[in-house]
Amino acid sequence: MEGNELIPNLFRTEYRKIAAVLCKHFGFVHMEIAEDIVSDTFLTATETWGLKGLPENPVAWLYTVAKNKAKNLLKHEAVHQKTAKLLITPEQEIPDTDIDLSDENIRDSQLQMMFAVCHPSIPAESQIGLALRILCGFGIEEIADAFLTNKETINKRLFRAKEKLREENIAIAFPGKAEINKRLEMVLRTLYLLFNEGYYSASQNTVLRKDLCMEAMRLTILLLENPSTNLPPVNALLSLMCFQSSRFEARTDASGETVLYNDQDTSLWDHQLIMQGEYYLNMASQGNELSKYHLEAGIAYWHTIKEDTTEKWEQILQLYNHLLQLEYSPMAALNRTFALSKANGKAEAIVEAEKLQLDNHHLYYSLLGELYTGVDNNKARQHFEKALQMAKSTADQKIITQKIQALG
Amino acid sequence: MKDFLFVFRADYLNMPQVSPEEMQAMTKRWMDWIGGIAAQQKLADRGNRLERTGAVVRGANLVTDGPYTEVKESIGGYTIVKAESLEEASEMAKGCPIFNFGGSVEVREISPLM
Numbered sequence: 001m002e003g004n005e006l007i008p009n010l011f012r013t014e015y016r017k018i019a020a021v022l023c024k025h026f027g028f029v030h031m032e033i034a035e036d037i038v039s040d041t042f043l044t045a046t047e048t049w050g051l052k053g054l055p056e057n058p059v060a061w062l063y064t065v066a067k068n069k070a071k072n073l074l075k076h077e078a079v080h081q082k083t084a085k086l087l088i089t090p091e092q093e094i095p096d097t098d099i100d101l102s103d104e105n106i107r108d109s110q111l112q113m114m115f116a117v118c119h120p121s122i123p124a125e126s127q128i129g130l131a132l133r134i135l136c137g138f139g140i141e142e143i144a145d146a147f148l149t150n151k152e153t154i155n156k157r158l159f160r161a162k163e164k165l166r167e168e169n170i171a172i173a174f175p176g177k178a179e180i181n182k183r184l185e186m187v188l189r190t191l192y193l194l195f196n197e198g199y200y201s202a203s204q205n206t207v208l209r210k211d212l213c214m215e216a217m218r219l220t221i222l223l224l225e226n227p228s229t230n231l232p233p234v235n236a237l238l239s240l241m242c243f244q245s246s247r248f249e250a251r252t253d254a255s256g257e258t259v260l261y262n263d264q265d266t267s268l269w270d271h272q273l274i275m276q277g278e279y280y281l282n283m284a285s286q287g288n289e290l291s292k293y294h295l296e297a298g299i300a301y302w303h304t305i306k307e308d309t310t311e312k313w314e315q316i317l318q319l320y321n322h323l324l325q326l327e328y329s330p331m332a333a334l335n336r337t338f339a340l341s342k343a344n345g346k347a348e349a350i351v352e353a354e355k356l357q358l359d360n361h362h363l364y365y366s367l368l369g370e371l372y373t374g375v376d377n378n379k380a381r382q383h384f385e386k387a388l389q390m391a392k393s394t395a396d397q398k399i400i401t402q403k404i405q406a407l408g
Numbered sequence: 409m410k411d412f413l414f415v416f417r418a419d420y421l422n423m424p425q426v427s428p429e430e431m432q433a434m435t436k437r438w439m440d441w442i443g444g445i446a447a448q449q450k451l452a453d454r455g456n457r458l459e460r461t462g463a464v465v466r467g468a469n470l471v472t473d474g475p476y477t478e479v480k481e482s483i484g485g486y487t488i489v490k491a492e493s494l495e496e497a498s499e500m501a502k503g504c505p506i507f508n509f510g511g512s513v514e515v516r517e518i519s520p521l522m
Contacts, residue, residue, distance in 0.1 A: 318436070321443025325454050333447040344440070355448050 007046055010058060015042065015137035017106045018066045023134060024109040024172045025070070025099055028116070028165045033073065035134075041066040063101040070099050108174075110135060111226055114219060115183055116172045118190040119165060126161035127190045128197060129154060136215040145208055146197060174228075184229060188237050188293065191216050195241050206252055213248070217241050236284035236293035242277030243300035246270040258395045266306050274304045295323040299335075313342035330358050334367050346371050362390035362400075369403060377407050409490040411452050411518040412497035416504070417481040418511030420460060437505035445489055445500060455487035481512065488518065 015038055022034035044065055045058070055061040117130045125147070132138040132146070144154045175183040198212025220238045223229040250268035253259050281297050298319045302312050320336035333356055341349030350371050358364040365387035372380035381404060388400045426434070445451045460482070464472045484506075491497035494517060501513040 314436075317443070318439055321439045321446070324443055324446035325451060328446060328449045328451075333449070336443060336447050340440070340444075352444050352447065355444070357448065 006054065006058065007042070007049070010045075010062065011042055012137060014059060014062055016135055017110070018062065018101065019134050019137065020109040020113045021099065021101055021106055022066070022070060024112055027172060028162060028170060031162055037066060037069045037073065040069060044069075067099045067101065107222070107225070109172075110222060111229070112172050112174050114187055114222070115175055116165065116170050118183075118187040119168070119170050120186055121168045121170065122161045122164050124190065124193055126157050126164075127186075128194050129158050130161055131190060131194060131219070132212075132215070133158060135219060138215075142208060145203060145205060146201065146212055148201075148203060180228065184223075184231065184234070187223070188233060191220050192237060192240075192293070194219075195244070199244055204256060206256060210248060213241065213245050217245070232284045232287050232289045233291040233293050235280045236291055236297045239277045239280035239284055240293055240297040240300050242273045242280060243297065243304055246273035246277065246304060258399060260399065261303070264306075269304070277301065277304070290322075292323055292326050295319050295326065299323070308342070310343065313339055317343045330361055331363075333358065334361070334363055338367060338370070341371055346375055350375070362387045362392075362396065365390065366400060366403070369400075373403075373407065381407055409450075409492060411520075412489050412491050412494070413514075413516045413518055414455075414487045414489060414497075414501055414504070415514040415516070416484045416486065416506050416511060417514065418484055418506055418509060419480045420482055420484055422480075423509060434505060434508070437508070441503050441505055442487070444503065450490045450500065451487070452490050453488040455485060457485040458483055484511070 018041065019035065019038045022037055023031050026034045041062055045062060049055070049058075113134055114131070117134060118127050122130075129143055129147070132143050133140070138146075140151050140154050140158075144151045147154065195213050195216035198209045198216065201209050201212070203209055217238065220234060220241060223234045224238065246269050247261075247264065249270065250264040250266070251259055251261075259265075277297070277300070281294075281301060284294055284297065296319075299316055302316050302319075305312055317336065317339040320332055320339055323332050324336060337349055337353045337356065340352055350368075353364075353368055353371055356364065365383045369380045369384035369387060372383060374380075384400055384404045384407070388397060388404070391397045391400055442451065442454060446454075461473070466472075489497060489500055491500060494515065497515050497517075501515050504513050506513060
């Protein structure tokens with residue numbers, strides 16, 4: 001591999017490892033220092049390797065340089081502290097133990113960072129942003145792209161989040177036994193949102209979207225590798241992610257257009273991922289716990305069977321019935337009503353749909369359009385047209401236009 | 409939005425024997441009904457079923473075993489929903505599958521203790 005390809009690749013895999021270890025080492029108080037050291041390390045690598053060629057072991061080289069930079073900084077701070085009692089107060093003192101970049105400490109630091117970043121004191125979108133920055137090594141620009149916003153917004157958001165974590169004095173540590181389930185719930189929620197950000201994003205950048213999903217899966221696997229977080233809901237979440245991402249290649253065509261589920265070429269579904277999804281769903285079934293991830297993984301499982309059967313839609317309907325009792329969401333309410341039409345017929349589903357009161361969602365009108373198609377095409381057209389007016393993304397508008405055209 | 413208690417009553421002792429298929433169909437109707445309420449974001453508490461046996465205490469020395477022979481119907485379970493009015497809550501109750509076997513739903517507004 002050429003040096004100019006190697007650095008971005010190493011950046012992808014190593015930035016997050018060094019960042020987690022250094023952030024853990026310095027604490028949230030000096031998180032910027034940690035981030036600067038990692039960025040600086042990669043800058044030095046680019047310069048040095050460009051002049052002198054690649055070192056024998058680039059990863060080891062990066063680790064050594066990062067360690068030395070951290071040590072120099074600590075020494076520098078210590079000298080500074082003696083001469084002028086500056087900036088750093090005693091309780092903020094930078095620990096001067098060795099920087100440990102062993103595999104084990106990298107794994108532990110990443111896991112501990114995951115819990116710290118997904119702290120309930122900061123909003124979900126900040127949690128995702130910080131996770132992408134520190135745990136996934138994403139650049140600010142990529143994060144801005146993923147959220148369909150600009151760099152300043154993301155910088156401000158991350159800055160505020162870090163301030164908050166400092167104020168609250170959040171420890172970068174594994175939560176205690178008594179706390180773990182509650183904290184794990186937050187982590188899973190963030191990973192779930194991160195995955196959905198990629199899977200359902202309106203962003204046209206399919207490579208980036210896939211990356212977000214892959215990162216969410218990687219972090220979920222990190223949780224499964226630790227015995228104390230290898231728990232049924234975590235397995236269920238990974239199962240859900242496997243089932244969903246199995247359709248990644250099939251859901252957009254060569255020109256980047258969305259291909260609806262019914263029109264997808266099943267030979268493009270990733271059967272390896274479907275099998276993995278089944279494996280993790282089995283693992284999730286140990287014990288009595290039934291989390292929303294179990295139910296969603298169950299729904300996703302039935303979607304890996306393309307054939308329309310009564311059993312399929314009856315199962316999906318019951319899973320949605322259950323899911324809505326655990327946690328309401330407009331999407332679940334809409335999907336439940338669609339499943340109801342498949343299982344119990346359109347007449348019943350239309351009555352139920354009219355009760356949903358989701359008039360501010362274009363998908364609500366799409367659903368009504370769908371339900372009225374073949375029952376009352378005039379009404380179907382009215383609903384689809386309303387949906388078209390409200391839809392924001394061009395991909396959605398195209399799909400709705402196709403539906404209207406199909407009405408004849 | 410106010411909370412309303414649904415109390416399900418039926419003559420559980422004299423219910424006809426049903427086949428497993430009928431039982432399954434009945435469960436589905438309940439799940440679809442509750443799911444429909446949840447889909448409107450109006451389910452406050454799914455509630456629970458009640459065991460058929462019980463006791464009635466009317467004083468230190470006045471304890472009678474359930475089921476209660478003086479009334480034919482007994483309470484089988486409860487659910488709490490959210491609605492704007494008693495009328496709306498009653499409308500929601502009309503979908504309850506308990507009517508298929510002669511039961512009833514008592515709808516009562518919950519008045520929270522301050």
